[in-house]
Amino acid sequence: MNIQFDATRELDTVFGMTSEALARITGSRVPFEREWLRVDEVAGARLVVEVPIGRDLVLDVHSDNLSGHNRDFARRQFADDLAKSLVNIEAARWSLRRYAGAMRRVSAAVIDKAVREGFEYAFEKVTFKQARACHLAHPDWREAASHVIARVHFTGLGDQLRQVTHQLIIEEPEYVEDEIRAFDHEQLEHQRARDALRAQGADIAVDEITLRHLDRYGIDRLEALRSVAANGATRFEVTKRNGCSGKLSLRSDAGVVRCHIIDDPDFVWIDDVLALEGPSTPADPASLASRLVSDVCPDDIYSGLRLGSLRSRGRFPTFTIEQATHLVDLATGRIWERAA
Structure with a gap:
């Protein structure tokens, strides 16, 4: 003591x-x-x-x-x-x-x-x-x-x-x-x-799922992205779909802004992977690769997107998601999809 x-x-x-x-x-x-x-x-x-x-x-x-x-x-x-x-x-x-x-x-x-x-x-x-x-x-x-x-x-x-x-x-x-x-x-x-972003007229990039989360919670896209560009990371208090308060965290990783939130405890989005933490995870998670996310997760925020590669086979398997990356000109506010 x-x-x-x-x-x-x-x-x-x-x-x-x-x-x-x-x-x-x-x-x-x-x-x-x-x-x-x-x-x-x-x-x-x-x-x-x-x-x-x-x-x-x-x-x-x-x-x-x-x-x-x-x-x-x-x-x-x-x-x-x-x-x-x-x-x-x-x-x-x-x-x-x-x-x-x-x-x-x-x-x-x-x-x-x-x-x-x-x-x-x-x-x-x-x-x-x-x-x-x-x-x-x-x-x-x-x-x-x-x-x-x-x-x-x-x-x-x-x-x-x-x-x-x-x-x-x-x-x-x-x-x-x-x-x-x-x-x-x-x-x-x-x-x-950094030079690749500049060559395309962009200051920063952001993935599709981060933009969808910002829109879901009514957060101004440019305000959030400018905050990340200035500080490296930012966090917002949000009201989750179940009515409880939570935190939407954004950070820049090699110039790409990604987010993290636990909205549904069975399906947790962590930067660039979806963690399947619910009780109904299949015995062979690798078989889910290339399937529509909606076949596994009911959250419509992933509508139209497909599961990518299996990142981890641990207790809770994690998958990348095939999604677009968008470029951002912070001065003009322009946001456009980066060419594949």
Whole structure:
């Protein structure tokens, strides 16, 4: 059972304890500021100390969880470890700067080479992965510094054909090229998909079933598609056919907008497949391929469409559906069927 966590009081207490421990070790010759301390916004009861290493370079040192009945012991242990960590970081400061500089130079060179080859990457920065105080408190500052690992940030095209930042944890410069260039195949596919849309005068594509779902629930097509294009995904509260509320989720996958909804629990539409989850699934689901969806599913949203290939034979078989893909010009609002 967790005890209530008072963030401000915890920060003040740990700052005082750590300052006292530093004074015992070094006579307060190692810098330490109250402003460096913050509460981890994700973990909640975990503290983070943002230790400046150089210009635009910070090492985040974190505690373990400080909530619970052993809080006093955990707090004292963290303060002692943090004091030792700060001493080690001060000793390793120039080594850490050189390490970050080497990672930055190699990463930028790898990205520049890839750009010359036609890959639309952009180098952003090198930071450090968050480190635990207990690891940085090692008696040997060199061993402590080995726990500091670089994080390389660079941009590329994501699954939704939007610029995203990739963050890679890479220990040494010699590993940088292999780690970054592992994205090449995916990046090239995304560039080609985007260029194919542009060549046809489109910004994005959408499948037939997604358009039918938008129409069924009275959602403006262009409003929804523009939202997905801007944000990568969107969600709408809808009233399902049984009168209950539900969520229609849309997302872009390689430039094609698809949807997911559980309107009929026996027939669930998931992005690009229909899952047959009812009790009357045939023993040999593969025999359903090429049949009209209406032979299996009573929902008229699939009217006129046929089952495609069997995607999965698991507990609930899933099928693709033979459907049209439509192209969208978001500026003019034009939506037209893509030629086969």
